[in-house]
Amino acid sequence: MKKKFLIGICTLALMLGFTACGNDKQEDIGGYSISSFEEKLKGTVNDIESMDGTMVDYYISQAKEMKNATWTEFFENVKECLPLKGKFKKFYDNDYTIGGINIGKFNIGGTKAFSVEKSGKTVTASIVADYSKRDLKVTYVFNINDMEQPTAINVEPVYSLGETMSKAGLNTVMGIAIVFCMLVVMSGVIKLFEIIPALEKRSKAKKELKEKEDVVATPVAATVSNPTDDLQLVAVIAAAIAASTGASTDSFVVRSIKKR
Numbered sequence: 001m002k003k004k005f006l007i008g009i010c011t012l013a014l015m016l017g018f019t020a021c022g023n024d025k026q027e028d029i030g031g032y033s034i035s036s037f038e039e040k041l042k043g044t045v046n047d048i049e050s051m052d053g054t055m056v057d058y059y060i061s062q063a064k065e066m067k068n069a070t071w072t073e074f075f076e077n078v079k080e081c082l083p084l085k086g087k088f089k090k091f092y093d094n095d096y097t098i099g100g101i102n103i104g105k106f107n108i109g110g111t112k113a114f115s116v117e118k119s120g121k122t123v124t125a126s127i128v129a130d131y132s133k134r135d136l137k138v139t140y141v142f143n144i145n146d147m148e149q150p151t152a153i154n155v156e157p158v159y160s161l162g163e164t165m166s167k168a169g170l171n172t173v174m175g176i177a178i179v180f181c182m183l184v185v186m187s188g189v190i191k192l193f194e195i196i197p198a199l200e201k202r203s204k205a206k207k208e209l210k211e212k213e214d215v216v217a218t219p220v221a222a223t224v225s226n227p228t229d230d231l232q233l234v235a236v237i238a239a240a241i242a243a244s245t246g247a248s249t250d251s252f253v254v255r256s257i258k259k260r
Contacts, residue, residue, distance in 0.1 A: 137155070
């Protein structure tokens with residue numbers, strides 16, 4: 001119980017500590033001095049140093065119970081970064097740039113150690129802390145109309161330009177591969193629309209040809225003379241001839257019958 005009570009007090013102090021800012025006479029951005037933002041960010045880094053996995057899990061559950069999306073996301077980011085950062089070493093000088101490529105006075109792809117920027121109604125303040133394994137970047141985002149409560153707090157590992165380019169290259173290759181696969185699939189579908197009608201036409205032609213062959217192969221019924229009928233016909237004709245001529249049927253022979 002005592003431990004949970006202490007954790008609850010720490011959580012409350014942490015949350016109240018985020019809203020507390022120094023009130024210097026020098027008001028630069030959103031009614032707060034640059035040094036106030038710096039103190040706030042450094043205080044957050046120190047608070048992260050006091051957390052372990054168990055404490056962060058507790059904070060996440062508390063933030064979810066409070067239905068506070070900003071703090072839930074913050075503590076979840078902290079949980080992901082805990083095994084990556086190593087031990088805290090120091091804060092960089094505010095004008096120091098981490099990583100990137102220096103071209104004359106310009107730095108490309110680097111991350112400034114400390115910055116406060118205002119864009120429209122959005123104020124973004126960030127700081128990079130030096131750790132033994134991987135540096136961490138803490139970023140606050142405020143609405144200029146409500147500087148007491150941040151709209152977002154991000155904690156993320158800092159990657160080198162080479163690592164960033166490698167990830168970007170890998171994402172590009174994966175994207176191109178996916179697009180290529182989809183094009184192949186679409187080409188196959190389009191080709192099927194051409195092949196299927198041709199196959200149906202070929203099948204229909206084979207069927208018609210087979211029907212014609214069956215018709216040709218069917219033998220025409222030949223007229224086969226019935227010998228019995230022919231004999232009867234011969235007897236009738238012979239009797240008629242004998243009657244008309246008065247001759248006997250034995251005196252002549254009917255050799256052929258031509259039907260017209």
